[in-house]
Amino acid sequence: MPTLLWFRQDLRLADNPALAFALKGPDPVIPVYIHAPGEESPWAAGGASSWWLHHSLRALREDLRQRGSELILRSCADTGAELLNIASQTQADRIVWNRRYEPAAITRDARIKSMLRGEKLHCESFNGALLREPWEINTKSGGPYQVFTPFWRQCLSLADPAPPLPAPTSLPAPQRWPRSSSLEELNLLPRIAWATGIESAWTPGSHQAHALLQHFLRHALGGYPAARDRPDLDGTSRMSPYLHFGQISPREIWHALRAHAADNRIAGWRESRFLTEIGWREFAHHLLYHFPETPLQPLRAPFARFAWRNDAAALRAWQRGQTGYPIVDAGMRQLWKTGWMHNRVRMIVASFLVKDLMIPWQEGARWFWDTLVDADLASNTLGWQWSAGCGADAAPFFRIFNPVSQGQKFDAAGDYVRKFIPELSALSSDWIHAPWNAPPQLLQGAGIELGVSYPLPIVDHGAARKRALAALSALKNQTDS
DNA sequence: TGAAATGTTGGGGCG
DNA sequence: ACGCCCCAACATTTC
Numbered sequence: 001m002p003t004l005l006w007f008r009q010d011l012r013l014a015d016n017p018a019l020a021f022a023l024k025g026p027d028p029v030i031p032v033y034i035h036a037p038g039e040e041s042p043w044a045a046g047g048a049s050s051w052w053l054h055h056s057l058r059a060l061r062e063d064l065r066q067r068g069s070e071l072i073l074r075s076c077a078d079t080g081a082e083l084l085n086i087a088s089q090t091q092a093d094r095i096v097w098n099r100r101y102e103p104a105a106i107t108r109d110a111r112i113k114s115m116l117r118g119e120k121l122h123c124e125s126f127n128g129a130l131l132r133e134p135w136e137i138n139t140k141s142g143g144p145y146q147v148f149t150p151f152w153r154q155c156l157s158l159a160d161p162a163p164p165l166p167a168p169t170s171l172p173a174p175q176r177w178p179r180s181s182s183l184e185e186l187n188l189l190p191r192i193a194w195a196t197g198i199e200s201a202w203t204p205g206s207h208q209a210h211a212l213l214q215h216f217l218r219h220a221l222g223g224y225p226a227a228r229d230r231p232d233l234d235g236t237s238r239m240s241p242y243l244h245f246g247q248i249s250p251r252e253i254w255h256a257l258r259a260h261a262a263d264n265r266i267a268g269w270r271e272s273r274f275l276t277e278i279g280w281r282e283f284a285h286h287l288l289y290h291f292p293e294t295p296l297q298p299l300r301a302p303f304a305r306f307a308w309r310n311d312a313a314a315l316r317a318w319q320r321g322q323t324g325y326p327i328v329d330a331g332m333r334q335l336w337k338t339g340w341m342h343n344r345v346r347m348i349v350a351s352f353l354v355k356d357l358m359i360p361w362q363e364g365a366r367w368f369w370d371t372l373v374d375a376d377l378a379s380n381t382l383g384w385q386w387s388a389g390c391g392a393d394a395a396p397f398f399r400i401f402n403p404v405s406q407g408q409k410f411d412a413a414g415d416y417v418r419k420f421i422p423e424l425s426a427l428s429s430d431w432i433h434a435p436w437n438a439p440p441q442l443l444q445g446a447g448i449e450l451g452v453s454y455p456l457p458i459v460d461h462g463a464a465r466k467r468a469l470a471a472l473s474a475l476k477n478q479t480d481s
Numbered sequence: 482t483g484a485a486a487t488g489t490t491g492g493g494g495c496g
Numbered sequence: 497a498c499g500c501c502c503c504a505a506c507a508t509t510t511c
Contacts, residue, residue, distance in 0.1 A: 400483075402485090483511105485510085489505100491503105491504095492504095
């Protein structure tokens with residue numbers, strides 16, 4: 001009798017524990033992907049994520065077809081009912097999948113599992129997404145960690161995660177395939193063609209993930225600690241969307257790094273900055289699992305009473321890269337155009353939204369959710385709570401980034417700004433991060449009319465900083481009394 | 482995985 | 497030679 005292999009955010013054939021389990025016996029395997037918008041997170045998937053998913057499903061289906069199999073697509077409002085439906089149509093007696101850790105997904109999956117078991121179907125779930133399960137790592141007193149360093153130290157002190165499982169060369173097919181929707185019927189692609197920038201920046205799929213990783217290990221790993229902070233360079237691994245959709249697993253990355261270090265006699269790879277970033281991803285899942293309210297609520301509760309401002313015009317200017325601060329606008333335009341933003345710039349734009357504009361971090365999280373190809377509830381939540389100073393092991397609220405000095409420090413030549421803000425491209429690096437200070441003649445020569453061709457700053461950073469600190473101090477007084 | 486304000490030090494100009 | 501001031505450079509504190 002066939003086994004249903006329920007694909008979710010594990011869109012790969014290598015190191016896929018559920019797939020490996022399904023292939024243990026001789027029974028046919030029926031791979032399915034079920035699209036049920038909004039079932040798994042507080043918000044329905046954003047446009048950029050959906051674009052990625054569309055192309056990823058196509059790539060996965062191609063990989064399956066090359067192995068004599070198929071990918072059954074369904075679109076529905078109730079995943080549990082749909083799974084049961086497919087199981088009864090195909091006489092499947094087993095359903096297997098790899099676990100997810102978003103609160104809504106956990107609740108839904110638990111409900112589906114008990115429902116299916118009630119129908120006498122055998123269910124089994126696996127860890128395909130994390131080095132360690134979120135409940136495996138605990139402090140001495142038995143609670144979850146709220147500080148990264150000891151959390152990651154404990155992860156590193158454990159034995160290496162299991163080596164990745166090889167991709168199967170073939171999957172036994174059923175005698176008859178059930179009905180499948182076409183990929184187009186899932187309606188994942190945008191109606192208007194706004195995704196051209198994303199298309200030229202990214203190729204979704206498992207093969208591309210591994211090619212990128214190998215390229216990164218060979219050419220960028222050594223320079224990573226410094227280059228990772230430079231948005232004008234191509235010094236990051238760009239693994240985030242592939243990790244989110246499970247097109248590469250953290251175990252595969254761990255062991256690829258280990259093998260690369262052994263081949264090239266690189267010491268201390270476990271403590272490398274790159275692996276630490278994988279650690280932050282683990283930490284994000286640990287926190288989301290133990291603090292399931294945090295996608296919408298600050299972990300440090302008093303921050304809910306912060307004097308956030310409701311300023312639709314400022315929010316819109318931030319979203320569209322029209323704040324008048326070049327490094328902020330370049331980042332927001334990179335996001336809008338390519339579905340991704342360099343991490344250093346993510347911190348800068350987040351600080352600007354939350355502190356300079358005093359707009360709730362949830363608005364930023366929501367916008368990132370809509371526009372990032374790597375939108376991930378765990379990582380996005382950690383990032384925004386970190387930036388807003390209200391999360392675990394977060395940056396203190398009073399650490400307010402100066403968008404001018406951050407630009408000068410990390411994009412010294414201004415190449416990143418010029419790439420995404422063409423209207424400033426003729427401005428010299430001396431002034432590119434603060435065009436309002438440039439001599440008028442120079443601006444004119446560069447074809448820039450501030451307030452017309454490029455906006456004047458929507459807030460004065462010095463004044464905005466003081467305003468934010470005053471609001472913080474008011475919050476403290478309120479909390480103390 | 483800051484920035485700004487404030488404090489300290491030491492060299493040079495100058496009476 | 498000396499004290500004084502200025503101020504850059506660096507260090508510390510504060511938010």
